[in-house]
Amino acid sequence: MNPKVWAQALSTMPKLTLQEWQQLDVIARWLVATRASVLFMTFMSVALGGLLAAADGVFSWPLWLACCFGCVFAHATNNLLNDYTDSRRGIDKNNYYRNRYGVHVLEDGLLTEQRFWLYVALTGGVAIVLGLWLVSQREGLTLDLMLAGAFFVLFYTWPLKYYGLGEPAVLLVWGPLMVGGTYYVLAGSWSWDATWLSLLYALGPTSVLFGKHIDKLDLDQSKGVRTLPVILGERQARHWVRAMLVLQYLGCIALVVSANAHWILLLVLVNLPALVRLLKSFGSPKPAVSPPEFPDGIWPLWFSAFAFDHTRKFTSLFILALLIEQFLA
Numbered sequence: 001m002n003p004k005v006w007a008q009a010l011s012t013m014p015k016l017t018l019q020e021w022q023q024l025d026v027i028a029r030w031l032v033a034t035r036a037s038v039l040f041m042t043f044m045s046v047a048l049g050g051l052l053a054a055a056d057g058v059f060s061w062p063l064w065l066a067c068c069f070g071c072v073f074a075h076a077t078n079n080l081l082n083d084y085t086d087s088r089r090g091i092d093k094n095n096y097y098r099n100r101y102g103v104h105v106l107e108d109g110l111l112t113e114q115r116f117w118l119y120v121a122l123t124g125g126v127a128i129v130l131g132l133w134l135v136s137q138r139e140g141l142t143l144d145l146m147l148a149g150a151f152f153v154l155f156y157t158w159p160l161k162y163y164g165l166g167e168p169a170v171l172l173v174w175g176p177l178m179v180g181g182t183y184y185v186l187a188g189s190w191s192w193d194a195t196w197l198s199l200l201y202a203l204g205p206t207s208v209l210f211g212k213h214i215d216k217l218d219l220d221q222s223k224g225v226r227t228l229p230v231i232l233g234e235r236q237a238r239h240w241v242r243a244m245l246v247l248q249y250l251g252c253i254a255l256v257v258s259a260n261a262h263w264i265l266l267l268v269l270v271n272l273p274a275l276v277r278l279l280k281s282f283g284s285p286k287p288a289v290s291p292p293e294f295p296d297g298i299w300p301l302w303f304s305a306f307a308f309d310h311t312r313k314f315t316s317l318f319i320l321a322l323l324i325e326q327f328l329a
Helices: 003-011 018-022 026-033 036-055 061-088 113-137 142-160 166-187 192-215 217-222 228-232 234-257 263-281 303-328
Strands: none
Touching: 003 026, 003 036, 026 036, 026 113, 036 061, 036 166, 036 192, 036 303, 061 113, 061 142, 061 166, 113 142, 142 166, 166 192, 166 228, 192 217, 192 228, 192 234, 192 303, 217 228, 228 234, 234 263, 234 303, 263 303
16 A cells, blocks of 8 residues: 555646556555546535535535545546547647646556556446435435536536636536535535535636646647637636636625625635735746746646645635534534
8 A cells, every 4th residue: 555645646646657656556546547636626515515504404424425425536537538538639649738747547558448447437437326326315406416417527528628618617517516516415405505605616626727728728729629718818818817716705705794604704814825826926927947946746737736726725714614613603
């Protein structure tokens, strides 16, 4: 077992040689192959839905755990299919951007196609089994939510990402679908309050995707991948991210001022230094080379690195504030 690699895979996207890969246990391989560090955002979406349900007195551990693992494994399946689709369409060939900041198990020759599909089958199978169990426990919209999730898992990479719909899809999935869907499964009814709050939260994961697509805008454009930053242009895309993340803080302040949220939600303001760093980084184009002070092992990620750092911190404070509110209530 490689707990050190588990921790590394959950926080970064490590680069590994074939020899290093072969020395890993199966859990470490799965975490690396599925890009487990970004699964944090999915966990937090389900956690938010659970906290909102708990606040309304309708929480259930079995249902919440099934939502949590189902969504995480669905996201992991999407990451695998994303790599497969872009690899087979020729996008990830010739040391493309995706290959530079982390392991690409197909392009790097770490998994045969047969073994890769075993990973997909097992990962997707867990998500499907848990989803079907939830449908059996909570009828109504649960099947519709599961089918909507399956649609985004299968079609995010193509055609959605290729036609500027990937970013709106992330806003919907990490917001109403995961947060609102978790609340629905736990409560048995839809909550528009949870839906609007989920959109405020989901601006964070959306900014991470925006950042990644800005980072590789020129490469995507040259290969015919029309992400939203490609359509908007680099400068406009950077300004969109800045506006989205400022809106997160203004939204939290507005909820407190309007008495629709407890004052403890202002705990997110502790993250203002990270916001300032992000606004500064997104205020100008990406540097041609990695600055000397930039952490090792992250470049060529730049905008996405700042967005990810900000989102991890903001999300943690956001969830912590809601947890504290539960104890204060």
